[in-house]
Amino acid sequence: MSGSEERTPLRVEGLSLLTSRDILLDRLSFAVEPGEVLALSGDAGAGKTLLLRALASLAPKGITVLGDIHIRGRRILVTQDGALDPLRPLGAQFTELLAHQSGMDERTALRRAAEALERFQVPAAARRLALHPHELGEAMRWRAALALAMAAEPALLLADAPAAALDPTQRVRLLSDLAAWTREAGTALLLAGRPQPDPIQADPVHSGLADRRLILAQGRLEAPEEEPTPAPPPVEPAPSGPPILSVRDLRVAFPLGRSWRGEERWLTVVDGLSIELAEGETLALLGETGSGKSVLARAILRLVPPVGGQVSWLGTDLAAAPPEAMRRARRDLQILFPDPLAALDPLMTIGAQLAETLESLRPTRSPADRAARMAEALEEVGLPTAVLDLHPGSLRPAEAARAGLARALLPEPRLLVCDEPAATLDGAERADFLALLQAIRRRRRLALLYATQDAAEGLRMARRGLVLLLGRIVESADSAVLAAGARHPYSRALVAAAGLVRPALHGDPPSPLRPPTGCALRLRCPLAHDGCAQVPPSLDPVAPGHRVACHVAQDEAQDGAQSGGKAP
Amino acid sequence: MHGPAGTDSHWRDGPWQKAGQRLTAHRPAAAGLTVLAALMLAVAAGLVAGGGPVGAALAAGHQSLTFALFAGLGGAALGLLWAATAVALGERAERAMMTPATALTGLPLALALPLAGGLLGPERGLAPMAVVTALIAAPAVAVVARDELRALLRREFLSAAQAAGIANGRRLRRHILPNAVLPLAAAAWTALPRALMAESLASLLGLGLPEGVTGWGTAIGAAARAGDAVALAGPALLLALTLWALHGVGDGMRLAFSTTGGHR
Amino acid sequence: MLSLVLRRVLAAVPALLGLALAAGVVAALAGPGWAPALGAALAALPATLALILPALALGTGLGALLGVLGGSGAILGGVGPAMPGFLLAAVFAVTSATAPVLLGVAAVALPATAQAAVLAGRARAGAEDTVLLAARGRGVDGSALLWRLSLPLGLSAAVGGLRSAVAGTVTAAVAVESLFGTGFSGAGRLFVEAARAGDASMAVAALAGLCGLAVLLNALCGALHGWIDPRARMA
Numbered sequence A: 001m002s003g004s005e006e007r008t009p010l011r012v013e014g015l016s017l018l019t020s021r022d023i024l025l026d027r028l029s030f031a032v033e034p035g036e037v038l039a040l041s042g043d044a045g046a047g048k049t050l051l052l053r054a055l056a057s058l059a060p061k062g063i064t065v066l067g068d069i070h071i072r073g074r075r076i077l078v079t080q081d082g083a084l085d086p087l088r089p090l091g092a093q094f095t096e097l098l099a100h101q102s103g104m105d106e107r108t109a110l111r112r113a114a115e116a117l118e119r120f121q122v123p124a125a126a127r128r129l130a131l132h133p134h135e136l137g138e139a140m141r142w143r144a145a146l147a148l149a150m151a152a153e154p155a156l157l158l159a160d161a162p163a164a165a166l167d168p169t170q171r172v173r174l175l176s177d178l179a180a181w182t183r184e185a186g187t188a189l190l191l192a193g194r195p196q197p198d199p200i201q202a203d204p205v206h207s208g209l210a211d212r213r214l215i216l217a218q219g220r221l222e223a224p225e226e227e228p229t230p231a232p233p234p235v236e237p238a239p240s241g242p243p244i245l246s247v248r249d250l251r252v253a254f255p256l257g258r259s260w261r262g263e264e265r266w267l268t269v270v271d272g273l274s275i276e277l278a279e280g281e282t283l284a285l286l287g288e289t290g291s292g293k294s295v296l297a298r299a300i301l302r303l304v305p306p307v308g309g310q311v312s313w314l315g316t317d318l319a320a321a322p323p324e325a326m327r328r329a330r331r332d333l334q335i336l337f338p339d340p341l342a343a344l345d346p347l348m349t350i351g352a353q354l355a356e357t358l359e360s361l362r363p364t365r366s367p368a369d370r371a372a373r374m375a376e377a378l379e380e381v382g383l384p385t386a387v388l389d390l391h392p393g394s395l396r397p398a399e400a401a402r403a404g405l406a407r408a409l410l411p412e413p414r415l416l417v418c419d420e421p422a423a424t425l426d427g428a429e430r431a432d433f434l435a436l437l438q439a440i441r442r443r444r445r446l447a448l449l450y451a452t453q454d455a456a457e458g459l460r461m462a463r464r465g466l467v468l469l470l471g472r473i474v475e476s477a478d479s480a481v482l483a484a485g486a487r488h489p490y491s492r493a494l495v496a497a498a499g500l501v502r503p504a505l506h507g508d509p510p511s512p513l514r515p516p517t518g519c520a521l522r523l524r525c526p527l528a529h530d531g532c533a534q535v536p537p538s539l540d541p542v543a544p545g546h547r548v549a550c551h552v553a554q555d556e557a558q559d560g561a562q563s564g565g566k567a568p
Numbered sequence B: 001m002h003g004p005a006g007t008d009s010h011w012r013d014g015p016w017q018k019a020g021q022r023l024t025a026h027r028p029a030a031a032g033l034t035v036l037a038a039l040m041l042a043v044a045a046g047l048v049a050g051g052g053p054v055g056a057a058l059a060a061g062h063q064s065l066t067f068a069l070f071a072g073l074g075g076a077a078l079g080l081l082w083a084a085t086a087v088a089l090g091e092r093a094e095r096a097m098m099t100p101a102t103a104l105t106g107l108p109l110a111l112a113l114p115l116a117g118g119l120l121g122p123e124r125g126l127a128p129m130a131v132v133t134a135l136i137a138a139p140a141v142a143v144v145a146r147d148e149l150r151a152l153l154r155r156e157f158l159s160a161a162q163a164a165g166i167a168n169g170r171r172l173r174r175h176i177l178p179n180a181v182l183p184l185a186a187a188a189w190t191a192l193p194r195a196l197m198a199e200s201l202a203s204l205l206g207l208g209l210p211e212g213v214t215g216w217g218t219a220i221g222a223a224a225r226a227g228d229a230v231a232l233a234g235p236a237l238l239l240a241l242t243l244w245a246l247h248g249v250g251d252g253m254r255l256a257f258s259t260t261g262g263h264r
Numbered sequence C: 001m002l003s004l005v006l007r008r009v010l011a012a013v014p015a016l017l018g019l020a021l022a023a024g025v026v027a028a029l030a031g032p033g034w035a036p037a038l039g040a041a042l043a044a045l046p047a048t049l050a051l052i053l054p055a056l057a058l059g060t061g062l063g064a065l066l067g068v069l070g071g072s073g074a075i076l077g078g079v080g081p082a083m084p085g086f087l088l089a090a091v092f093a094v095t096s097a098t099a100p101v102l103l104g105v106a107a108v109a110l111p112a113t114a115q116a117a118v119l120a121g122r123a124r125a126g127a128e129d130t131v132l133l134a135a136r137g138r139g140v141d142g143s144a145l146l147w148r149l150s151l152p153l154g155l156s157a158a159v160g161g162l163r164s165a166v167a168g169t170v171t172a173a174v175a176v177e178s179l180f181g182t183g184f185s186g187a188g189r190l191f192v193e194a195a196r197a198g199d200a201s202m203a204v205a206a207l208a209g210l211c212g213l214a215v216l217l218n219a220l221c222g223a224l225h226g227w228i229d230p231r232a233r234m235a
Ligand code: SF4
Pocket: A488, A489, A490, A519, A520, A521, A522, A523, A525, A526, A527, A528, A529, A532, A537, A549, A550, A551, A552, A553
């Protein structure tokens, strides 16, 4: 055996995992070299988690492991939830692990812990060591879990879909920091992906997040094929005409009870937003979790009561609309929910729920006509009519998503509001559903409002994009403009994360309870200057059809306009 | 995928059937249901056949079980009413109504029954005792039922119904009530073992069922005071078995029906 | 820690005052002599506490350990609902020829043990694929995993469930005191005898004392839970 093979941290030969009935993984062979990042992707249930557990000698009971696993040096598995000991502060967990593994004394261990956290850009790391895991935000908890693993200096780090629940902006940053560290330390990193939407699943090699990628499918490993880049969507002409939906200064806030001084406290989620939408127009609402896109979507349909502002549909103010007018508006405005299965009443058959919707929104239809409509709608979304007799409990997620779409289409709406409509789907099912949605929208010439945290998906689905931050618009422009040249640092981060490039925002989103003064992005923004803390930027045009709320971007645009004006 | 609709197997996929399957899949619940059914039959048989220590123990079960059933149902109804009113009246009233309920669950409420028994004297009637027992069982039911109702009202399909323009009254009738039935049944069930325990404790102390009515607790208390281990064994075993079965079924119902996740 | 205890106990003060007030009003309505009755009830409380406290502590600790280990703990937890304290008290009272004190404590402690075993077992099972797996992934194993992680988690769950256990324990103590002739003469005994005699003021005073005891114990258990589990410190 040559010297280099001696140092290979992980070499697997002919590894099979069996239950008494099935072959789960079939004779896998691969190796990970020191400092290499290997991404492992595959559909849900392909066995990625199982493989990682087997490599850590932690295969679940009832699973037989055959074949050879050669591991040189220390290996650490970071599980899917990255759980930490909930009962003890971070510092104690570091010292215990380091003392257990390398007999390190407490002072050294604490110093090592602070350094490890700093590698993940945790500010004031030494102070965080006194905190308990439940006192940390989700992103910070993940940083701590990965820092804990890396502080132990493993030769092999197995990471199972780390930080899958985080926003892309934070996740991509975390993963690239991790990859940079393992490369530097010569640790072999095996990174498993979670079902889509997931950067590891897409292609992490191009962006440098991983060195190599293997796909697990039907129990075997495959090298990835070159995927054709999706053809750019046909450019649609900008719809013209008067706005059908107009939202003015919409404010949504939830009371939080009184503070001890007796002041009413409010959590403002949507803060004075204005939108106009023309017939057939498509608009993406982009933003991280907590940016208010989902609440905005619901407030437009009056599923959440706004505390101020106005939503008008075809000139009727929905707040003041009498029930009859409201019903007519509901007919035109339909919504797709993020969890389509939860949006169906589990005790009623799909047919009954579709019929109920029709009956309520199109009461003049005859029963025969209704049945025909329902059959039509199901056909349009590609479901067999037999689904009408089923209860939601027996639908798969993809079918539930289509049933939800069918229900939304039944009353023949003119605007479809989508709140992460494919959040429960992955892989090919997700792509199929989005393609179907797009096709139906074109055919029916629907206006579309599409809220998502995946900037790439949102910009593909819609012609224009709105970027939301803490309930306000920070940038609005055509999708093509946003994708190629967003001006606001926050929009740039969203677009970068969607392309797996390390976004340049540091830290975590501020709490909506105590937003920073001035610009809401100030504490995370790479361009922030003193002025940002004093004056909140207003949303001003920087180019035709392109508005930005950022001091620096506005100044740049002005300079550009001046120099551009002088040049010729 | 699933078979086409309309086939014979399709009735088994209904949500109610599935809930039933989930319940019986929980082994203590299945065992508990069997034990309860067997006990009912045995008690009925004991009433008819009578005689002997076994017959006496079974006959005592008739009194205990009947009392626990009525008092428990009363307590369940009271608790559900309590929770439903609290949720319906809005946030502030809800807090004002539920804080005392939560506080009461931490107290040894079962002791209120012997107190009532003592104060009402030896000529106490069954009805007032049942009312007190119902009051004892109600707060715990109310707390669980309120959590269930809150969780139900947050569910997404209600938003979907609103988006479909379904009026509030209809939403309540068609969506909220049917979906509340099973979780609330699970909450209500807990009143039964609670009522049986309270009654047995009071009767054991001689302060429960009125004189002339012999329940399991009465028999156990008499045997304990007389030091008669043989007389004690029958009713004690039957009571233990019944309590175990009631708890098992209640646990199963909570796991199978609850929308709050069932981990409390 | 001290401040946590203080906060919990202070939070229980309104409830205690309310109980005392209610007891006073009822006893005063029932007739004269309520002040001595309340005094007698209070004087009898320490004896009851001496029965409850060791039983609760023993039961919770042992139950948590058994529950985490599984096996016998799971069996104990499974039969737990079948043996409420008063039933055990009756059974032990009949069979107790010797050591009635120990049996009395056992009758109070066993249900608490069973409940703690159930909660601890459930907590461990829930942590198996999350916290415990994560710790194993970091190379922690064997007895370190049990003593440093599983047991504290189980104990935290058991202590968190003490609220309902306290009420059950007080009830069981009343049965024990009234059924075991000698050796126990606390507030429970006082309560039952007063109730039998139809002495309203004494019975109400004793019951109020027992309820106050439960409230105090609940507050202390809350503080203990907060000490073991930082997540419980918030509320
Ligand atoms: S206004 Fe300042 S802080 Fe805000 S995004 Fe622009 S540069 Fe950053």
